[in-house]
Amino acid sequence: MTSNESTKLRADELFLIALAIDIDPGEMFKEIFKDLKLEQ
DSSP, X not given: OOSOTTOOOOHHHHHHHHXXXXXXXXXXXXXXXXXXXXXX
């Protein structure tokens, strides 16, 4: 979405994008962040 590495996309912006393209926001988040894991 941007070539500037310091730019952050906010959760509310992602939510609005999901609504705009008519997909489930939860599924979008799961796909985008599928590599994130909790550290133990």
